[in-house]
Amino acid sequence: MKPKVYITRKIPNEIVSKIEAVCEVRMWQEEEKPVPREVLEKEIADVDGLFCLLTESIDQALLDRAHALKVISNMAVGYNNIDVEAAKKRGIRVTNTPGVLTETTADLTFALLMSTARRLVESTEYLRSGKWETWSPLQLAGQDIYGATLGIIGMGRIGEALARRAKGFNMNILYYNRSRKPVVEKELGLQYTEMDELLQEADFVCIMTPYTPETNNLIGERELSLMKNTSILINTARGGIVNEDALYHALKNGVIWAAGLDVFEKEPVPLDHPLLTLPNVVTLPHIGSASIKTRMKMAELAAENLLAAIRNETPKHLVV
Incomplete structure (x- = not known):
């Protein structure tokens, strides 16, 4: 049985395909609009991995709903959207995407x-x-x-x-x-x-x-x-x-x-x-890393981090 992953925003098909080769993937289908909180609360309940953006608040209340979560892969350098200490206490790995942007x-x-x-x-x-x-x-x-x-x-x-x-x-x-x-x-x-x-x-x-x-x-x-x-x-x-x-x-x-x-x-x-x-x-509307090449690299690295943690390997960029 494949591990389950939820992706909080529509990302390029080639990145999704890499994750699907290893995991069962569910994904929010909007490119411009963040996943609603109530949807995320439901989706996080049974997944092993979460691929998210800065737009998602991964707080203690949300993590309380996660019963199988192993990794939160943030497609960003910063991770102030994630309660890192709460994740650490639950044994959940948190990763980010520095360097490429x-x-x-x-x-x-x-x-x-x-x-x-x-x-x-x-x-x-x-x-x-x-x-x-x-x-x-x-x-x-x-x-x-x-x-x-x-x-x-x-x-x-x-x-x-x-x-x-x-x-x-x-x-x-x-x-x-x-x-x-x-x-x-x-x-x-x-x-x-x-x-x-x-x-x-x-x-x-x-x-x-x-x-x-x-x-x-x-x-x-x-x-x-x-x-x-x-x-x-x-x-x-x-x-x-x-x-x-x-x-x-x-x-x-x-x-x-x-x-x-x-x-x-x-x-x-x-x-x-x-x-x-x-x-x-x-x-400007937070476009610091917004070049096509860089955003693709960020998505690729976030996927690599996610899959490494799913395989119980050490992700390339581990926050905790």
Whole structure:
């Protein structure tokens, strides 16, 4: 009798076929809409493996309904959607998909930095609305990127990849991390600073740290007040790291110049969210890893992790 697996979103057929070669597969058939909670509660009852996305809250109440579950394979680098400790207590393995999305997410982060600094979205809307009637000296003038100071909070794989891109723009790069990385400092010419100093000195502040209880609201009113009034905040990590109310007031009152956001505390972000009303905010729907090649690699790795745990082997990327 084959082990049973539930997949919480429609994924490419070639990935499903690999899992079906070993397991009996049931799958939510929507590509754009998450599986409803009540459906997931029913489906998880008898499965050996769960293939899920960040959109699913795998909490203690849900795990209480899982009577045969061996593995939760998260198709993401982060896993703050999963109660890891509750899974560990039940002997359930949790896996993720790091590494494969590093370069793609760094691409998106630097693209967001550039589009925010040079007001590309605002300029597109300006043109399409018929406002472009002439040229003027400071019309839609933005901030320079080449030679500016970049501050990176969180120097993991993606932070390092972002720093490599910034070197091509001759940027002075500061970083703050829980621990120093002397090898990376030497390789990329980075300068380690405490976070307050980074906030005070950087023209661009990029959030690259994982979301944890310690990083919840890491950037709030006090931290934003330390930044220059010409500086730009970029967040492609997790929404809860930045206090959104404090960010809104800082942007509206000119405490900082602009922000580029790929993530929000609540996703999808409500259309009446105050940050969406500001012209100096570039907003994206959490597309950091959204290239075709990378998303396929993530799905493949999530499937490999799942199948390894089903076979009682050690998955390539094991969280617990």
